[in-house]
Amino acid sequence: MDNREVLVDVKNLRTFFYTEDGVVPAVDGVDLTIHRGEIVGLVGESGCGKSVTALSIMRLIPNPPGKIISGEIMFHGENLLNKSEEEMRLIRGDKISMIFQEPMTSLNPVFTVGDQISEAITLHQKIDEEEARKRTVEMLHLVGIPEPERRYRQYPHELSGGMRQRVMIAMALSSNPELLISDEATTALDVTIQAQILDLMRGLQKKLGMAILIITHNLAVVAEMAETIAIAYAGKIVENASAREIFKSPRHPYTYGLLQSIPKFTERRTNEPLPAIEGMVPSPYHMPNGCRFNPRCPFATEKCRAEEPELVELTPGHLVRCFHPIEP
């Protein structure tokens, strides 16, 4: 059990998108808890609602067509969903920061890198421009960018992908937030750079002590970084446990399937096909009845097709949403 204070507590979040073609239940009942200083991984395939969950926490859901229709997002005991836009604005970039997937396009091309970071600083801290400039250079140094004074005056297109991501991190951490949300921040980078960025994030976490919510579809990333992992499928959380538990004894068939499908280079299987989960992620317009995973689940029964399972704590700290969880 975690002794640390609860920082963010997402309860039964529902965020829907009302499009011309129908309603998309992107997030349909998500529960997630992040403690102070904890590194939580949110894993799932594309379209399972993980990014939307993050954007919901930041209240950055474009409206139209999206809308947070129910649930609570408790931050320090207050429900973020009840806050005014101005109150949220003060939280964004200051108490909760977010970095995104595409470093190429996530920085404004017509402003220098340094100006963009300084802006983040002056928005939330009452210091003058000169002071902000100094802090910016410090941040650039902190994230491992060489020659920070020179880089300050450069434009985003003059930096490589890895460096741009570092700049994003500098910008996000400039006001020492309590929570950093990383939405597939390393997905668009090549593998060696990815490793560097992850190292950087780990180091910064130790130094600054913020909590991190790592959103990714890559199990390897969370294996390295996360203490707790939540697995998302079709807008719901289907399993939530410590990283160790997830990898050692996955209880939900989906998690099990995901782990099985990772090619393992240490084993000697040669002629057998890589086990893959049959079927495809359901279309958001045509969600299956009952448990959303049932069409693809090898263990599905009539009950699974008729009713939706609840998220149940099977062993302390290990929650599963399944009628027939796999035995450890």
Place this chain on the structure above:
Amino acid sequence: MAEQAVAAKKKQKSSEDYSYVGMVLHRLTRHKLAMAGAVMLILMMLFVFVGPLVWRADPNEQIPGIEGMFNPPSQAHPLGTDDYGRDVLARMFFGGRISLFIGFSSAVSATLIGAFIGLLAGYYGGWADNLLMRFTDAMLSIPTFPLLIALASVMGKGMWQIIMVIVVFGWMSDARLVRGLALSLKEQEYVEAARAIGASANRIMWRHLFPNTLAVLIVSTTIGIGSSIIYEASISFLGFGIQAPLASWGNMLQNAQQFIWNAPRLIVYPGLAIFITVLGFNFFGDGLRDAIDPKLKL
């Protein structure tokens, strides 16, 4: 509440259930402005093509003498008569057919010629591209209007001359459009694959590249018809193009100009017709563009 909304929407067809053309039509029919445009166009077509069957009058028959001139709308002449005592309504039908015909044929021809040149330039690249594009740029530098008039004054007056003039002036934008598309499309894998199995340049251009430009070209043509109609009207308005006693909406306007003090209504009809038609094409073309590529929804 949310569950009910989801359940209700489950019954609705989503975009995944249609074919490509079906999808485009589906989106098109829901675009309000496009449908308004379509209605305007249909009304115009009915007016111009079905009208003469209902109201049979000779557009060239003149009522001699002063009593025939500038008659206000009456039962005998629903839109009145013009300076020669001719029935304005009949002339509107006739003029409309001519204006629409010119607009349509010149826009389509210009698009086809432009597409052809653009395909050649885009596909072959190199010096052919350079040459063609320099020429296109130069032609684009010459301002529209004076060039149109220059060509018109030189080529003489008449319907086919106008069509030619508009085409000579109008192929450039389609050429650039298609060239740009061809340049990016030819880097796609399916073109490489076609080349690998030995397809000739011609085949690649027409069978593989051209169909992918069709969507953009259709939009361009639709809007082009609107522009062509205005060009024809302008040219006729200045005295070139369609000559009396033939009617076109443009030359009707030109004729009416001098009578602005005694019979201003003669100005209203042809101009209004042009306006509604062009507006219709623009609305529809814009909606078509959104329907074909909704990600570009602007």
Place this chain on the structure above:
Amino acid sequence: MRDYVIRRVLGMIPLILIVMIVSFSIFSLVPNPFAALIENPRIKKADIERLIKAWGFDLPWYLRFFKWFSGVIKGDWGPSLLYPGSSARDVIARALPVTIRVMGIEFLLSLLIALPIGIISAVKQYSVTDYVVTVFSFLGMSMPTFWFGLMMMMLFSVFLKRPSGAPLLPAGGMMTPGLEEAPFWTRFVDQLQYLVMPVLVLAFSSVGSWTRYMRSSMLEVVRQDYIRTARAKGVPERLVINKHALRNALIPIVTLVALSVPGIVGGASITEKIFNIPGMGSLIIAAETKSDYPTAMVGLMLTSFLVIVFNLIADIVYAWVDPRIKYS
């Protein structure tokens, strides 16, 4: 930057040559441009022959081209056939300021109206405001200017009258006769009434298309990732639009505006004709209609050159304003 400019300037040369050739060729299609003059009993045959010689019509076309070409470069633009006695150059010099005045005012007015409205329309996409603005833009873009001009004239000159019985707005011309010697201020105020209708007519269609362009540009920028980053940083929405988005959205607009400048000189031919404004536009049309080919050719050429030059300026400004453009 310097190399870029030099290369672009060199690239202009073939364009200019082609334009000159095209201008010349068009008018060469006419068999005998002096036919109209010959019929005029007031012009002596000897003068006509002198003209023919001066213009090189006794020479084959390729020699004639060179003769004309060298004349143009030296500044001798030939005689004006419309106004025998004046050179084409004088005639153009008289018409130019008139056009610049009318079009200049129209240009500035359109800019001042279209840009803010386009921005507002984009920010409030799908609202009633946006809808109304969109419909108006289409009206402006589809409106045949000559008809609109005539309708305005109908309304303000034929139907609406001043207490004295005179038309509310004069139906044409640039100045009330008799005021040539009046003090500047009187003439200035007098001229305003002549400018109202033509400027409105022209502005209606410019505002229509520019609003649409500004709106498209803003819409495209606002959906970019870096705008999402700005919001995630806690930038207030007003700044997101006016600083982060606008700076990017204006880049293509700057090009558009630079490309519209030549139109200021070419004038709006038909509108000038309807409102009897003695500017470049109506001059060129009159020259073409009444077979004053020397003037027409030169007029056409001049306006084309301006287009080419402003294309160059537009490119340079674009490269200057957008830090991403590499000059190599």
